[in-house]
Amino acid sequence: MAPAADRPGYWGRPTSTLDWCEDNYAVSFHIAEFWNTVSNLIMILPPIYGAIQTIKDGLEIRYVFAYLGLTAVGIGSWCFHMTLQYKMQLLDELPMIYSCCVFVYCLYECFKPKNSINYFPIVVLLLFSVSVTVVYLQWKEPIFHQVMYGTLVACLVLRSVFIVTWVYPWLRPLSYTSLTVFMMGFLLWNIDNIFCDTLREARQKLPPVVGAVTQFHAWWHILTGLGSYLHILFSLHTRTTYLKHRPKVKFICGVWPVIRVEPPKKN
Numbered sequence: 001m002a003p004a005a006d007r008p009g010y011w012g013r014p015t016s017t018l019d020w021c022e023d024n025y026a027v028s029f030h031i032a033e034f035w036n037t038v039s040n041l042i043m044i045l046p047p048i049y050g051a052i053q054t055i056k057d058g059l060e061i062r063y064v065f066a067y068l069g070l071t072a073v074g075i076g077s078w079c080f081h082m083t084l085q086y087k088m089q090l091l092d093e094l095p096m097i098y099s100c101c102v103f104v105y106c107l108y109e110c111f112k113p114k115n116s117i118n119y120f121p122i123v124v125l126l127l128f129s130v131s132v133t134v135v136y137l138q139w140k141e142p143i144f145h146q147v148m149y150g151t152l153v154a155c156l157v158l159r160s161v162f163i164v165t166w167v168y169p170w171l172r173p174l175s176y177t178s179l180t181v182f183m184m185g186f187l188l189w190n191i192d193n194i195f196c197d198t199l200r201e202a203r204q205k206l207p208p209v210v211g212a213v214t215q216f217h218a219w220w221h222i223l224t225g226l227g228s229y230l231h232i233l234f235s236l237h238t239r240t241t242y243l244k245h246r247p248k249v250k251f252i253c254g255v256w257p258v259i260r261v262e263p264p265k266k267n
Contacts, residue, residue, distance in 0.1 A: 014084035017140050020217045021196040023203075024084065036081040039218035043074025043225035046256065050232065057261045059240065060115060062106050066232050069099025070225070077221065090137075093145050097132050100152040101125040103231060107159045110239040111167075153182075156231065163238055171237060174249065178230035185223030192216035233259050 010030035020036055027034035051067035076091035105125055109118055132148045157179060164172040192199065192215075203211035212218075233249065236259050240247040246262040 009084075011083040011085060015086040016080065016084045016089040017086065018089065018142055019084060020081075021192045021199055022215055022217065023200065031082045032084045033081040033217075035212055035215040035218040036221065037078055039215075039221040040074040040078040040081070040225070042222050043077065043228070044071050046229055047071045047074070047232075050229070050258065053258065054236070059236070059261060062102070062109075063232065063236050063239075066099070066102050066106055066235070069095065069102045070228050070232065073099055073228075074221075074225065093142075094133055094136070096149050097145070097152065098129055099228075100149060100156070101129050103228075103235065104152055104155050104159075106232075106235045106239070107156060107163075110163075110235065111242055114243050160231075160234065168238060168241060171234060174230065174234045174237065178227050178234055180227075181223050181230065182227030185220045185227060188216040188223065189220040192220070230257065233257060236261075 009025045009032055011032065014024075014032070020033060022033040022036050024032050031037050047067040047070040051064045051071070054063045054067065072095040073092070076088070076093075076095050079088040080092035082088070105121055108121060109116070112118065132145070136145055136148075160175045160179070164175045199214050199216070203214055206214070237247045237249070240259075240261050244264040246264070248260050248262075249257050250260050251257055
């Protein structure tokens with residue numbers, strides 16, 4: 001949606017090229033879009049825990065970058081939806097490209113020797129990131145960013161399908177759950193964009209708590225954040241299985257999935 005530049009708030013008039021369906025400053029706390037802001041916690045706290053656990057397990061640093069990349073997206077998105085300022089929008093959108101490039105590298109390099117570094121894909125992904133950044137700074141068209149991000153996601157989907165079809169078919173539930181959750185978020189994101197006027201009218205008639213459930217852009221954050229997190233688990237599971245470790249998916253308090261990796265058995 002176009003920015004609501006006529007509605008100044010705590011952070012000044014919006015300067016972003018996008019403004020979503022949530023009414024600005026409908027809730028206090030000096031937050032432009034309250035639900036779109038706080039929903040980013042799912043992309044901030046769990047990946048920090050994952051990065052710490054990855055370090056404790058002595059796993060490759062690339063997966064620490066993957067977790068922290070997702071955290072960076074969550075922090076950037078928090079700042080953007082809190083302020084609706086263009087600089088904060090860039091802090092949201094550009095890390096989406098950078099973190100997804102890390103995901104691509106991890107997944108396409110999962111069948112290489114331990115601690116190996118392949119500089120060719122690193123250079124290609126770095127050039128891709130720089131090119132997208134330069135073009136997007138000059139051509140402030142959100143659709144360009146969305147297409148570039150979608151291209152990276154398509155690369156991840158194709159690689160994931162190859163892995164669960166030809167290499168580790170028992171990882172299909174984890175891979176397909178990640179993809180399904182992500183696509184559910186994408187569906188709600190589109191519903192929020194297309195039926196915004198209808199949703200806003202409905203929220204005026206619904207109790208505040210019920211109306212909050214119709215904040216589908218916030219659900220996009222929750223579901224794509226969870227889908228991305230599950231993708232990291234899938235990528236890490238694939239990698240550690242190849243390295244002869246013993247990864248297992250476990251649940252904190254029976255709810256939140258994490259990877260526990262035991263070292264290879266000694267002969």
